[in-house]
Amino acid sequence: MLMQDPKPVFKRILLKLSGEVLMGEGEYGIDTAVLARIAGEVQQLRQINVEVGMVIGGGNLFRGAGLAKAGMDRVTADHMGMLATVMNSLAMQDTLERIGVFTRVMSAVRVNQVCEDYIRRRAVRHLEKGRVVIFAAGTGNPFFTTDSAASLRAIEINAEVMLKATKVDGIYSADPFKDPEAVRYERLTYDEALARKLGVMDATAIVMCRENDIPLKVFNINHHGDLVRVVCGENVGTTVVRE
Numbered sequence: 001m002l003m004q005d006p007k008p009v010f011k012r013i014l015l016k017l018s019g020e021v022l023m024g025e026g027e028y029g030i031d032t033a034v035l036a037r038i039a040g041e042v043q044q045l046r047q048i049n050v051e052v053g054m055v056i057g058g059g060n061l062f063r064g065a066g067l068a069k070a071g072m073d074r075v076t077a078d079h080m081g082m083l084a085t086v087m088n089s090l091a092m093q094d095t096l097e098r099i100g101v102f103t104r105v106m107s108a109v110r111v112n113q114v115c116e117d118y119i120r121r122r123a124v125r126h127l128e129k130g131r132v133v134i135f136a137a138g139t140g141n142p143f144f145t146t147d148s149a150a151s152l153r154a155i156e157i158n159a160e161v162m163l164k165a166t167k168v169d170g171i172y173s174a175d176p177f178k179d180p181e182a183v184r185y186e187r188l189t190y191d192e193a194l195a196r197k198l199g200v201m202d203a204t205a206i207v208m209c210r211e212n213d214i215p216l217k218v219f220n221i222n223h224h225g226d227l228v229r230v231v232c233g234e235n236v237g238t239t240v241v242r243e
């Protein structure tokens with residue numbers, strides 16, 4: 001259900017979902033109930049006219065570094081990781097379209113029988129027409145992460161904010177699942193987030209946000225309604241900014 005008369009403070013956002021979020025309580029793969037719930041929240045953003053770009057990770061299926069550890073060639077492993085993000089993106093597209101939200105998947109590697117190639121100007125046009133654009137296959141290059149892809153696409157589409165959806169309520173001084181003393185930060189600078197090596201996002205992604213002055217908000221996607229709350233400027237999660 002929508003909050004009472006929600007007013008967005010951003011017109012265009014980039015939402016980063018990790019593959020892990022899609023697993024729900026499982027240890028692998030996609031929980032369709034989780035997909036449906038998140039799609040419902042994205043639909044609410046469209047109902048208040050927020051333009052939504054999304055980047056979805058692939059860690060619920062394959063991670064290049066993990067496969068490489070088991071002996072696989074790293075570049076091949078990263079190709080598998082990128083293709084995993086395409087599968088997740090198609091799953092999210094299907095879920096969104098079943099509830100009437102027009103969506104395009106645009107891939108950084110060519111798989112153009114299943115989705116569009118990523119072309120920046122076309123992506124912006126889709127957003128202007130109110131379509132949710134899901135950017136698949138990360139940056140298209142091995143040795144990068146989908147966090148970096150999210151920063152890159154956020155900058156390219158002129159998103160006003162990058163929202164990183166996680167399983168914790170924001171950035172903590174330590175891992176809150178392991179350390180009961182961990183405290184949540186409401187606000188941090190990019191440099192603090194980098195210096196404290198908080199592990200919430202890779203350094204490349206944070207540096208790209210810093211260099212392009214894109215605020216980053218980290219919040220818990222498992223808290224129902226927090227996505228809309230963040231977009232409406234409520235004090236949810238952790239904000240990472242210049243000052």
Ligand code: UDP
Pocket residue numbers: 017018019020056057058059060062063064065077078079080081082083084085137138139140141142143144145146147149
């Ligand atoms: N990947 C890549 N280049 C990119 C983005 C992703 O090679 O630009 C690969 C990499 O192997 C990574 C996998 O895709 O492990 C899945 O992405 P990520 O680990 O970022 O997913 P998440 O942790 O968000 O689920």
